[in-house]
Amino acid sequence: MATAIKTGGRSRALPFAWKAAKLLASVALTFLGLLFVTFLIGRVVPVDPVLSVVGDRASQSVYDRVYIELGLDKPLIQQFWIYLQKVFTGDFGDSFLTKRPIMDDILRVFPATLELATFGVILGTILGVPLGVLAAVKQGRLADQVVRVVGLIGYSAPIFWLGLLGLLIFYAKLGWVAGPGRIDISFEYDITPATGLLLLDSAMQGKWAAFRNIFSHIILPASLLGYFSMAYISRMTRSFMLNELAQEYVIAARVKGVPEWRIIWVHALRNAAVPLVTVIALSYAGLLEGSVLTETVFAWPGLGQYLTNSLQNADMNAVLGGTLVIGVVFVGLNLLSDLLYTLLDPRVRRRG
Amino acid sequence: MFHKTKWLAATVASFTAVAAPTAWAETPADTLIMAWSIDDVISLDPAELFEFTAGEIAGNSYETLIGYDPMNVSDISGKIAESWEVSEDGKTLTFKIKEGRSFASGNPITAADAVYSLTRAVKMDMSPAFILTQFGFTADNVDQMIRQTGDYTFEFEMDQAYAPTLVLYCLTANVASVVDMKLVQENEVDGDFGYNWLKTGYAGSGPFSIREWRANEVVVMERNANYSGDAPAMARVIYRHIPEPATQRILLEQGDIDIARDLGPDEITAMSSNPDLVVEDGVKGSIYYMGLNQKNEFLSKPEVAEAMKWLVDYETIADTLMKGRVTVHQAFLPKGFLGVLEDNPYSLNVEKAKELLAEAGLPDGFTVTMDTRNTPEVTSLAEAIQGTMAQAGITLELIPGDGGQTLTKYRARSHDIYIGQWGPDYQDPHTNADTFARNPDNSDDAASKPLAWRNSWDIPEMTAKADAAVLEADADKRAEMYIELQKEHQATSPFVIMFQEIEVMAHRNNVSGFVIGPSFSDNSYAMVTKD
Numbered sequence: 001m002a003t004a005i006k007t008g009g010r011s012r013a014l015p016f017a018w019k020a021a022k023l024l025a026s027v028a029l030t031f032l033g034l035l036f037v038t039f040l041i042g043r044v045v046p047v048d049p050v051l052s053v054v055g056d057r058a059s060q061s062v063y064d065r066v067y068i069e070l071g072l073d074k075p076l077i078q079q080f081w082i083y084l085q086k087v088f089t090g091d092f093g094d095s096f097l098t099k100r101p102i103m104d105d106i107l108r109v110f111p112a113t114l115e116l117a118t119f120g121v122i123l124g125t126i127l128g129v130p131l132g133v134l135a136a137v138k139q140g141r142l143a144d145q146v147v148r149v150v151g152l153i154g155y156s157a158p159i160f161w162l163g164l165l166g167l168l169i170f171y172a173k174l175g176w177v178a179g180p181g182r183i184d185i186s187f188e189y190d191i192t193p194a195t196g197l198l199l200l201d202s203a204m205q206g207k208w209a210a211f212r213n214i215f216s217h218i219i220l221p222a223s224l225l226g227y228f229s230m231a232y233i234s235r236m237t238r239s240f241m242l243n244e245l246a247q248e249y250v251i252a253a254r255v256k257g258v259p260e261w262r263i264i265w266v267h268a269l270r271n272a273a274v275p276l277v278t279v280i281a282l283s284y285a286g287l288l289e290g291s292v293l294t295e296t297v298f299a300w301p302g303l304g305q306y307l308t309n310s311l312q313n314a315d316m317n318a319v320l321g322g323t324l325v326i327g328v329v330f331v332g333l334n335l336l337s338d339l340l341y342t343l344l345d346p347r348v349r350r351r352g
Numbered sequence: 353m354f355h356k357t358k359w360l361a362a363t364v365a366s367f368t369a370v371a372a373p374t375a376w377a378e379t380p381a382d383t384l385i386m387a388w389s390i391d392d393v394i395s396l397d398p399a400e401l402f403e404f405t406a407g408e409i410a411g412n413s414y415e416t417l418i419g420y421d422p423m424n425v426s427d428i429s430g431k432i433a434e435s436w437e438v439s440e441d442g443k444t445l446t447f448k449i450k451e452g453r454s455f456a457s458g459n460p461i462t463a464a465d466a467v468y469s470l471t472r473a474v475k476m477d478m479s480p481a482f483i484l485t486q487f488g489f490t491a492d493n494v495d496q497m498i499r500q501t502g503d504y505t506f507e508f509e510m511d512q513a514y515a516p517t518l519v520l521y522c523l524t525a526n527v528a529s530v531v532d533m534k535l536v537q538e539n540e541v542d543g544d545f546g547y548n549w550l551k552t553g554y555a556g557s558g559p560f561s562i563r564e565w566r567a568n569e570v571v572v573m574e575r576n577a578n579y580s581g582d583a584p585a586m587a588r589v590i591y592r593h594i595p596e597p598a599t600q601r602i603l604l605e606q607g608d609i610d611i612a613r614d615l616g617p618d619e620i621t622a623m624s625s626n627p628d629l630v631v632e633d634g635v636k637g638s639i640y641y642m643g644l645n646q647k648n649e650f651l652s653k654p655e656v657a658e659a660m661k662w663l664v665d666y667e668t669i670a671d672t673l674m675k676g677r678v679t680v681h682q683a684f685l686p687k688g689f690l691g692v693l694e695d696n697p698y699s700l701n702v703e704k705a706k707e708l709l710a711e712a713g714l715p716d717g718f719t720v721t722m723d724t725r726n727t728p729e730v731t732s733l734a735e736a737i738q739g740t741m742a743q744a745g746i747t748l749e750l751i752p753g754d755g756g757q758t759l760t761k762y763r764a765r766s767h768d769i770y771i772g773q774w775g776p777d778y779q780d781p782h783t784n785a786d787t788f789a790r791n792p793d794n795s796d797d798a799a800s801k802p803l804a805w806r807n808s809w810d811i812p813e814m815t816a817k818a819d820a821a822v823l824e825a826d827a828d829k830r831a832e833m834y835i836e837l838q839k840e841h842q843a844t845s846p847f848v849i850m851f852q853e854i855e856v857m858a859h860r861n862n863v864s865g866f867v868i869g870p871s872f873s874d875n876s877y878a879m880v881t882k883d
Contacts, residue, residue, distance in 0.1 A: 047756035048763070053394075055402050056759060057777060058479040060799050065477075097394050098567050099551060108566070164598055172602050179608050180599050185385065185590055299594045301569040309391050309568065312754050 031327055035087075038323045039080050042316040052313035053096050070096065083320065092324070093317035097310065102321035105306065110325060111196025112182060113295075113302035116222055117287035119199075123226025124233050125280055129269075131230070132237020136245060137264055147234055154231025159224065163297035166220050178216040180299040187213045221298040225291060229283040236279045240272035247271075274345050281337040288329045379610055382587040384863070384880055387594035387603055388613035391568045397550040398469075398529035400478040404775075404872040407526050409571060409591070411873035414529035414556035417447060417466060418520050422869035422876070425688055425779055428520055432461060432530050432557070436520075442513030442825060449504040453580040455532040456554070456561040463506040468533040470498050470508075472545050480527040483778055487514060487522075515824050517690065521780035526873050531555045559584045559878035568593050585865075585881045604629065604858060610882070611859040611866065616728065620676050623858045631858045633676065634868030637686040638775040638853035639784075640678060640733070642722070644846035646808040648768050650720060655712035657846045659705040661698045663741050664850055668700075673732050678851035683838040684788040686852050688870045690827065691781050691834030697842065705744040717745025722769040723761055726752045734771050762806055765796075773853065774803065779871065781834045785818045789841050807846050814840065 050067050058066075071079055086093060092102040135147040171179045178184065182198055187210040191202050199218065202211040244250065245268055253263050292304035303322060310318035379385045392403045398410050418436075421427040430436070434450040453461045474484050474494040488511025489497055497509045510519070522528065532555035539549035546555075554562040559581060560573040571591040575584050592609065594600050600612040601619045605626065615623070615631075623629045644651040644660065651657065666680045683693035709715060724734040731752065738748040748769070753761070762770045776783040791804035791811050798805055817837055824830040841847070855868055855875075865879040 045757075046760055047754075048760040051759060051763070052756060055479045056763075057402065057482070059482045059485075060801065062477055062479060062481070099395070100567075105567070109568075164602075167599065167602050172606055179603055179606060180594060181592065185383070186380070296595050297599055299592065299596070299599060301566070301593070305391075305568060305595070313756060 027331055030331065031324065034323060034327045035084070035320060036080065038320055039083065039316065040076075042311075042314065042319055043076055043079075045311075045314055047312070047314040049096055049314035049316065052315065083317075087324075092321045095310070095318045096315045097313055097318065102317050105318065106303070106321055106325055107196065109301060109303050109306045112300060113288060113304065115197045115199060116218060116225065116294075116300060116302065117284060119218055119222035120225030120287050121229050121280065121284040123222060124229030124283065127226065128230035128233030129237050129276070132234035133241055133264060133269060135234065135238040136241030139242060144238075147238070151231040151235050154227050155235075158293075159228065159291065160293040160297055162227075163221070163224055163294055166224060167297070170220055177220045178213060180297070182214065182217055182300065183210070184213050184217075221294055221300060224294060225287055229280075229287065232283055233276075233279060237272065237276060240275055241268060244268040244272050270344070274341060277337045277340045277344065281333040285326075285330050285333045289326050379607065380588075381882055382585070384586045384589045384611070384877060384882070385592060385609045386590065386611040386613055387592050387600040387609045389595045390571060390591055390593045391595065393565065393567065393571070395551040396554065396562060396565055397478075397547055398526050398531060398556075399473040399476045399481070399545075399547070400551065401526060402480045405591075407871070407873035408875045409562065409573070410526045410529060410556075411558075412589075412876060412878065413554060413558040413560050413562050413573065413576075414526070414531070415558050416524050416526075416528050417530065418523045418528075420521075420524060420779065422867055422874040425870060426690065428517075428524075432466065438516050442516075443510050445508040445516075445519060446501075447506055447508065449506075451504055453557065454578050455535070455557045456576045456578050457532055457535050458578060459532050459534045461530065461557060463500045463502060463504050465533045466530050467498055467500045467506050468536075469531045470528060471495060472531070472536075473527050474498075476545055476547060480525065480777070483522050483525050483527050487511065487519065512823065513825070514822055515782075515827075515830055517827055517830070518780045518782050518822060522778050525778040529556065532557070559876075560589060581878070584878045586877065589877055589880075601858075604860065607860060610863050611857055613857050615856055615858060617673075617675055617677065620856055620858070628861055629858050630861050630863075631676075631856060632866070632868060633854045633856045635679065635687055635870065636775070636853045636855045637688065637871055638773050639681065639684070639686055639849060640773055640851040640853065641771075642737070642848040642850070643762070643767075643770045643772075643803060643807045644848070645765060645767055645769065645806075646810075646846055647765060648720065650712075650714065650718045651768065651846060653712040653714075654844065655708040656714065657848075658843075659708035659712070659744065660741070660746075661848050662701040662705040662708070663744055663746065664698070664737055664848060665700040665740050666696070666698065666850060669733065669736050670851060673736055674729065674851065676856055677729065677854055679854060680850070681852035682849050683842055684784050684845075684847070684849055685781050685834060685838060686776065686784070686870075689776070689779070689781050689784075691831035691838075693835050693838035693842065695839075695842070700740055702740070702743045709744060709746075715745075717747065719747040719749065720768040721749045721751050722771055723758045723767045724750045724752050724771055725755050725758050727755075730771060737771070763801065765806055765808055770806075775853075776871070781830075782818075782822050785821065785834065785837060788845070788847060789837055790815045790818045803847070809846050 049070060050063055050072065054062050054066050067073060071082060083093070094101055095105055098105055131147045135144040138144045167179065170176045190207050190210045191198065191205055194201050194204065198214045199211065202214055250263055250268060253267055289304065292308050294300065295302045295305045307319060307322045310322065388405065390405045393406045394403065395401050396406060396409065398414055401407065401410055415431045417431060417433040419429060419431040430450070432449060434448045436445050436447045438445055447466065449461065449463050449466060455461060470484060471494045473481055474489045475491045477491065498506065500506045535555045536546035536550060539546045539553065541548060552565055557579070559576060559579050561576045562571065563574045564570070564572040570593065573589040575587050594603065597614050597616050597619050600614055601623065603609045604612040620631055624631050644657055646652045670678050670680050680696050681687065682696045682698055685692045687694065709717060722734060724730055734750050738750060741748045758770065761767050774787065787802040788804060790802055791809060792800065792815055794805060794808060794810040804811060814837070817833070821830055821833040821837065824833060859866065862882050863880060865881050867876040867879065869875050
């Protein structure tokens with residue numbers, strides 16, 4: 001899914017307008033390609049979408065009617081064309097399953113994933129970057145080994161298993177956090193849905209009891225996702241930092257008597273931050289696709305569960321809609337990290 | 353996809369043992385909270401809904417004309433109907449509606465609502481409509497056939513004199529629920545019969561009303577203040593979508609839910625010894641079977657089909673792998689139905705199977721494939737059968753797939769063996785006879801594609817017998833006919849019928865009164881109390 005588009009960078013001779021047009025064209029092509037491939041996969045999957053609509057018991061006449069209603073009698077390329085035309089007018093179609101407009105469904109499930117992923121990636125970054133720096137500075141020593149082993153567990157332990165374990169310990173035994181779900185039933189109707197991000201909604205409405213409840217629900221799954229992104233971020237930080245610490249400017253700084261903390265946290269980290277931004281953005285994008293397993297264990301009504309369910313039922317409109325959302329997320333985060341590049345890297349900035 | 357291994361289950365079990373219930377939260381005293389995998393709900397319109405979960409929701413929020421006692425299904429009584437009469441020629445039923453009752457909205461229930469509901473379902477012609485249209489109704493004729501004759505009376509005229517029990521049982525199905533005509537019509541847009549509103553809305557008269565449904569998240573039911581029966585003790589009943597059984601178990605042990613509905617053998621065993629919890633079960637109508645495609649050169653030999661019936665270790669599977677989830681049953685009608693055959697003549701007998709294979713000219717066995725849905729229970733069942741088949745030299749290759757995949761292949765008749773489940777659509781024996789023992793047209797483009805068709809089993813004579821049973825007015829004679837039909841089917845059919853499903857749930861010990869009926873729409877929580 002990593003259809004990253006790299007823009008900016010070496011194209012210094014091009015005027016701004018040309019650059020923008022090129023960017024737009026490549027974004028449009030990416031989406032077109034993404035949609036087409038997803039569409040094809042959905043049609044090649046040996047699952048009959050009509051069955052998921054009418055069920056196994058419907059009579060042949062009902063089956064035939066729905067088959068035509070879904071447009072499945074038309075050639076594949078024509079089906080895709082019809083779909084594209086609708087998308088361009090802002091109509092993403094209805095879900096075969098829920099029979100509601102796809103965008104309504106996605107607007108309902110995406111905030112749950114967004115909230116969880118954002119929380120997770122913030123935790124992962126806050127912990128992962130300092131740990132990575134620490135490991136690089138203490139390379140080969142105990143602290144490095146500890147950070148690497150913690151990262152390795154994050155890499156290799158099944159998230160499903162860790163999630164259940166976390167529930168048993170922190171929810172069932174210690175009672176520190178609330179159980180699966182986003183919010184307790186008793187608070188559910190206290191807050192009026194606005195953004196769909198419950199933490200934000202409850203805070204804006206000043207419902208602090210509800211806020212605490214929501215927080216105690218999200219903290220465990222968010223920590224779990226945070227742990228996983230921390231494993232990745234700390235490992236990458238470590239290798240970027242090792243690379244920077246071996247550079248001549250570090251030796252020069254040391255010769256000049258710059259304090260060691262300044263060399264590490266200001267000079268080296270500043271340079272390591274450039275590639276690190278991409279790593280964090282990719283990690284964030286990965287979480288935003290929705291972690292199916294985490295969402296299943298924690299009964300989290302997010303995008304991952306929605307897409308998996310749609311895919312298993314060959315609900316193509318839903319799958320395509322979800323793919324578009326994920327595509328937008330990836331492209332958006334790529335643009336954002338490019339933007340951050342120009343802020344962090346003076347060489348890129350001057351060319352701009 | 354991500355089913356737990358034994359290792360995982362063991363870890364969870366050991367940690368739960370350590371995790372003795374400290375301070376557990378309690379659910380509100382007037383609210384019943386259930387955890388259930390409810391991602392199969394696609395509609396709440398009785399004319400469309402057909403899934404187990406939606407059936408149960410509708411069963412507790414809508415009323416049908418006729419009902420039966422869930423403990424004794426032959427005891428049929430009126431719910432919305434007060435009485436009914438069958439005409440001389442057996443083709444017309446005249447119903448009288450109970451007076452003075454009303455819908456949750458406050459609108460009175462009249463014959464107009466009943467007629468509207470039945471004709472609406474026929475005209476909309478969604479998945480479950482065949483339960484009504486099998487009596488000869490079409491969108492064009494239904495307004496003449498089902499007609500109001502007074503404020504509280506209407507007539508129901510069919511194309512043939514069907515067995516009255518068949519008609520009455522069909523009228524107990526969710527599709528025959530009586531909807532609030534006035535309310536539905538107020539929400540009608542462009543002649544859609546209010547469907548776009550009702551698929552997520554509510555217009556019924558049952559003990560509970562549906563307040564909210566958020567797909568893959570929650571269904572909230574509320575006590576219906578206008579219900580004419582005894583008011584339920586619970587003010588609210590909440591279904592939470594919790595897909596993972598291990599998560600349901602943790603929630604139940606913590607007291608954050610009252611009832612857990614999806615439990616595997618591991619969970620059941622662990623919960624049975626917990627004094628705070630009660631495990632309850634009830635026999636459901638669903639049947640586990642293997643379908644042997646007669647297009648396959650080996651499977652089409654009658655001796656092979658019989659040999660396979662001797663190559664399943666029924667008892668051991670029911671006592672270990674599927675403990676508490678199934679009971680051995682080898683006829684196409686489930687227990688609890690009129691005319692059920694309760695003989696289970698087959699058991700594991702490798703010698704006998706080998707003799708039969710030799711008779712078929714296959715003393716060294718053969719190789720076939722079996723399409724297996726990748727759920728843990730069907731997979732473990734298939735693996736056990738694979739083991740016993742191998743003892744007689746039959747190599748069974750399992751092809752895993754998800755529900756949609758295996759079903760698509762099955763309906764295209766491109767399988768060798770299909771292993772799966774079949775649940776009855778309504779409480780009359782015809783529902784299963786229609787699919788297991790009828791195949792009016794075995795051609796590839798047949799209009800109806802029952803299970804017999806899917807396995808290419810061409811049976812004109814048996815089809816005629818099943819058709820005759822539908823028209824037998826005498827219930828005792830009719831039961832005899834079904835017993836005969838099942839005996840013949842058991843001996844000769846390419847269906848290895850193995851088990852009948854048991855529904856298991858666990859609840860906290862302060863909850864009582866949940867009725868587990870023979871079908872999901874009979875499951876009732878109107879009488880549930882908590883102390």
